[in-house]
Amino acid sequence: MSRILTFLALALLLPFGQARAQQALDIGVVTGTEGALPIAVVPMPYLGTSVAPDTDIAAVIRADLNRSGQFRALAEQDVIEKPIRGSEIKFPTWRVLRQDFVVVGRVLDNPDGGYRVEYELWDVAKQERLLGLAVGGRARGMRDVAHQIADQVYEKILGVRGAFWTRIAYVTANGVGGNIQYTLMIADSDGFNPQTVVRSPEPLLSPAWSPDGRRLAYVSFERGNSTIYIQEIATGAREVVASFRGINGAPAFSPDGRRLALTLSKSGNPEIYVMDLASKQLTQVTRHWGIDTEAVWSADGQTLVFTSDRAGKPQLYQVPAGGGEATRLSFQGDSNAKASISFDGKKIAMAQGNGNVYRIAVLDRSFGGAGRWQTLSPGNLDESPSFAPNASMLLYATKEGSRGVLYAVSADGRVRQRLVLADGDVREPAWSPYRQR
């Protein structure tokens, strides 16, 4: 009996001894590396019975993800296996190719007309399906479908909404001498599908999106003096909101879309005003002998950031939207102008001048203090930065020869790409808010 008890006692002690022997080994701290996430987007064939769509869906998704700087999509020629369903994926292949994610899919006919893209996003390491969705669209809107899929993939992996299915507004100038034609255009975020909003022989300036993405405010000289218009994009209907004596410029919608910040010189000196769009009532925000212009709203709509030369050279200042004392924000570089604020208010992009070189710089205030500066563009004449609605990318204008062109750069500056746009001198880009799903 005692032998049995001793045996039982030892058997009970045994796991403790084992546990001690198998205690987890602590191997220290992993600091990791930084880089774009590798993803393979497998070509998505058309399996319907009608005519295949013109758009290469996988190619558009690949280009979108690459442009963001967060992903490194495997080049199409390196995609050696072409599964179209999750069940066909051979994970060892993608492991050998060192891919973290695989997107597979196929294009089918939509019963209501148009096409339907069924796709799946898979995690290679865990061999787990992260997404399995279908997105439908008209034959002409297949690029939109691809942008929406790219947005969904981006959001699933990074936890931030993608901004590929958005639009950009910009002004082009075509012609020479007295025959210059100015056009306010909108296009997809990658520069495709350009459409004319308004055309004028007199200069058009400063396009600004309303928060719902349905209206554009801009400055036109077609009446001789500068005038601020607000135009409905879908209908083309427009109204004059400011046509005072002197300068009427730099409009910016408040985050709630009810107010418009603008620059007026009706008092003799350019100052920042806020207009209530319902009553058209004006509130003067700045009162200074210096030039105050290019106001933009903070994410909470409580403050305005604007450009002023009150210290001798243009710098960025911040002021309460109801008026008050302005405080200087930019203390790096000879001059700083044309602010663009990220959706979370943590980052401010601006055109920074040092001597004759103008580059796009970002002040990151995430960590408090004086903030952290980063230069995103190589120069020499970079201007008009505009954040994407998720702040993952920036759009800016620069000169190539004598011609203005637009570039999209990732927020970390790793990827920079020239947008394919129509001919002519392109300037003053503005990235739209998210589109209504």
Next chain:
Amino acid sequence: MHAEAIRQHGADEDLGGPVLMALALHLGIALLLLVAGWLQPPPKQISVAGPVLDAMLVVSASDIAAAEQTAEAAPQPARRAEIEAAPPPQPMPAPRPQDAPREAQPAPQAPIPKPDTRELEAAARLALEQEQAREREEQEARKRQEQIDLTERKRQEEVEERQRLRRQELARLQAERQAAERSAKLEEARLRQLADRQASPAPAAQPTQAPAQVSGGNNGTDTDLAARYALAMLQTAQNNWNRVLAPERTRCQVEFTQIPGGEVIDVAFLACPFDAQGRESVERALRRTPMPYEEFKSVFRRKVQLTFCYPEEACR
């Protein structure tokens, strides 16, 4: 109304006045030119102080004779040829049509017999080219054959290599199985010993249940290998972790479980304030490639803890 006034004003004027004024202007200009000539300043004369010196030239008869002699001896200039007047311009002869009658060749000339070296050369060249082409083809064929042989050899080598690897793998598996059998027998023996000891009255004996790989063997060597094993696993995680999705200055402590072969089968987050994306990145880093195993079988650990954090200076 203005135009009528201008016209009326022009008609009333007499032409005599302007003509007289024009004459007067011309006379005035002529007078001015004359007066300008008279008003020229006189040429400047040189004036030097002192009396004027008188001098006389004295020439003797001998000087005159010598001069005459020299003049006679001097060469006489050649008489200038009388310049003839240019001949009067002659009329150009009227162009006449050229007439070059050529007699027709009475009979065609017989071809000059000439050896046709061209054909021979061409034939020789052709033959040479054909020869070269044949040689080239032969060479290419040889190369192709060599390539085929090489490819075949390579393929065979690959096949052999694969077979060799398979044999090795088989041998390894057999060895592992034998080792496992041995260790199982050993364990059985130990258990028997344990049971015997339990049967004996000495209760202080401790069970030596820890795996042979961890507790057995030479301590010094094992410790070194264990350290290298830990480092190898750390480096694997280090290379695989893409920290872009994780927040800075935040420590995420995890414990992973692996199976022999190094494949991670489970990741447990012990203390990790990362969000879902950050945690996914950690899990992906650990599962992306198997942990090192082959060299470290003797020190293999199923459960390993590590901390994900960056930058390094903020995580010490």
